[in-house]
Amino acid sequence: MNKVKGLKSKDLLGLKDLSVEEIKLILETARSMKEIMARPIPKVPTLIGKHIVTLFYEPSTRTRTSFNTAAKILSANITNVQMSTSSVVKGESLIDTIKNLEVMGLDCIVIRHSMGGAPHLAAKNCKAAVINAGDGFNEHPTQGLLDIFTMIEKKKTVKGKKVVIVGDIAHSRVARSNIWGLKKLGAEVVVVGPPTLMPKGIEEMGVRVSYKLDEEIGDADFINMLRVQRERMEKGLLPSIEEYSELYGLNSDRMKKAKKDVVVMHPGPINRGVEITSEVADGPFNVILEQVTNGVAVRTAILFLLLSGKES
Ligand code: CP
Numbered sequence: 001m002n003k004v005k006g007l008k009s010k011d012l013l014g015l016k017d018l019s020v021e022e023i024k025l026i027l028e029t030a031r032s033m034k035e036i037m038a039r040p041i042p043k044v045p046t047l048i049g050k051h052i053v054t055l056f057y058e059p060s061t062r063t064r065t066s067f068n069t070a071a072k073i074l075s076a077n078i079t080n081v082q083m084s085t086s087s088v089v090k091g092e093s094l095i096d097t098i099k100n101l102e103v104m105g106l107d108c109i110v111i112r113h114s115m116g117g118a119p120h121l122a123a124k125n126c127k128a129a130v131i132n133a134g135d136g137f138n139e140h141p142t143q144g145l146l147d148i149f150t151m152i153e154k155k156k157t158v159k160g161k162k163v164v165i166v167g168d169i170a171h172s173r174v175a176r177s178n179i180w181g182l183k184k185l186g187a188e189v190v191v192v193g194p195p196t197l198m199p200k201g202i203e204e205m206g207v208r209v210s211y212k213l214d215e216e217i218g219d220a221d222f223i224n225m226l227r228v229q230r231e232r233m234e235k236g237l238l239p240s241i242e243e244y245s246e247l248y249g250l251n252s253d254r255m256k257k258a259k260k261d262v263v264v265m266h267p268g269p270i271n272r273g274v275e276i277t278s279e280v281a282d283g284p285f286n287v288i289l290e291q292v293t294n295g296v297a298v299r300t301a302i303l304f305l306l307l308s309g310k311e312s
Contacts, residue, residue, distance in 0.1 A: 007305050011123040011130040014139035015180035023145070023181055029301035030149050030294070036073060037297060047076035050307050053101055054080045056112040056133065057088070062268055062292055063133045063142065063299075067110050070300035076107075076307070094118060095125050102126045107307055111135075116173075129306040137171050142302060143267050144177025146295040148185065150287055151222055153294070154263050159186035164216045166192045166248055167226030167275055170199040174267045175226060179205050190216050193248060196237045213248050217257045224265040225250050228275045241274055251277045255285065263287055 006025055009017065018026075036042055052071050054064050064080065071078035081101075083089070088097060094113070101109060108129040111119045116136030123130035134140040151158050163182055169175050169191045182189050189207040191198070198209055210216050217223065228244060238244050245251075250264065264276075264285040272278050281288060 010127075010306070011119070011132075012141055012302050012306060013119050013123060013130065013132045015141050015144050015177045015184070016139065018141075018181075018184075020184050023148070023184060026145055026298065026301050026305065027149050027152065029305055030145070030297040033070075033073070033300040033304065034294070034297040036300070037293075042073055043075060044073065045075045046304060046308050047071070047074035050074075050076040050107045051105060052076050052078045052108040052110065052303065052307075053106050054078065054110045054133070055083075055097065055101070056081075056110075057083055057118075058112050058114055058134065060112060060133070062295055063112065063140075064110075066292070066295040066299050067131075067133070067303075069296050070303050073296075073300050074303055074307075076303065094121060098122045098126050102128050107310070108303065129310075131302060131306070134173055136173065137176070138173055139177045139180070140173040140267075141177050142295065142299055143174050144181045145302075146291055146298040147174075147178055147224065147265060147267070148181050149294050149298050150265065150291050151263065153290075154287060155221060157185075158182055160188070161221040162188045162190065162219055163222045163224060164190045164192055164213075164220040165224045165226065166213060166250070168197040168229055169193045169202060169226070170197045171229055172226050174224075176205075178224060179207055183207070190220075192216055194238060194244070213250075214254065214257065217254060217262075218259070220258065220262055222263045222265060223250065223258070224267075225276045227267065227269060228271050230271070245274055249273075249275055249277065250280050252279050252283075255280055255283070258285070265291060268292065 106128050110131045110133050112133040113135050116138035119130050119132035119135050165175050183206040191207050192210045192213050262285050266288045
């Protein structure tokens with residue numbers, strides 16, 4: 001138990017593992033962090049002397065940069081391991097990499113990996129805090145938290161709100177983290193996508209499955225569009241980009257069916273003209289760049305909660 005701030009684990013591996021109280025604590029702390037971000041000098045000395053490393057086996061713009069920004073807000077040191085020039089290319093294993101980084105005196109490892117469970121493996125093999133920045137198709141907890149933070153900013157609560165998550169549900173760690181968190185906080189979640197991209201048994205997570213976006217838009221409070229992963233096309237899971245956009249893309253015509261105060265979200269990166277048109281992505285209902293700003297607040301909160309008050 002991190003006695004100082006109330007997170008049970010030394011790590012942040014997924015929303016599946018967090019209690020409602022822990023999710024609320026992170027969201028409340030993120031609100032304070034957003035206030036610090038608005039100051040003329042957005043910096044506090046809280047994590048002076050702490051050292052964070054990012055270890056991204058997959059590309060990232062938003063997540064990695066926002067962890068860097070978050071570390072700097074809290075005055076922590078941060079090192080980014082560049083995979084292409086690291087000893088990973090010589091075949092060094094994940095566990096060996098983690099153990100070698102840890103003995104350099106690190107307090108926290110932020111890891112993104114194509115294999116589901118890789119951050120959990122890392123967490124078991126080191127004393128440092130491990131933060132999951134996205135693992136395979138499993139979870140992307142900081143994205144889930146920043147999405148929920150943004151929803152609450154917009155509509156005060158997610159309890160009883162209808163959240164429609166659209167796209168490649170089967171391969172989306174963003175969808176899974178959203179579902180775990182939103183269901184714990186009392187939202188109604190509907191997942192929409194082609195049958196080939198809908199995982200069997202997803203209803204067991206407490207969501208409703210729909211294959212018809214047009215039938216779900218009308219009473220939605222939030223529409224969260226997922227990135228189409230083009231590699232799925234190559235594997236024959238989608239007929240064509242054009243057909244996907246026709247059935248599941250968010251465009252101005254579809255938006256005419258939506259409520260006047262609907263909130264349109266996307267985790268990024270966007271495939272403009274595929275899952276969402278530019279008109280909608282840049283239009284009056286979107287909060288996509290606000291999500292990115294909130295990502296800094298949420299990640300600052302997580303670093304604070306995991307690392308403050310702990311001995312290095
Ligand atoms: N949403 C998200 O995870 O973006 P990045 O891949 O750029 O980090």
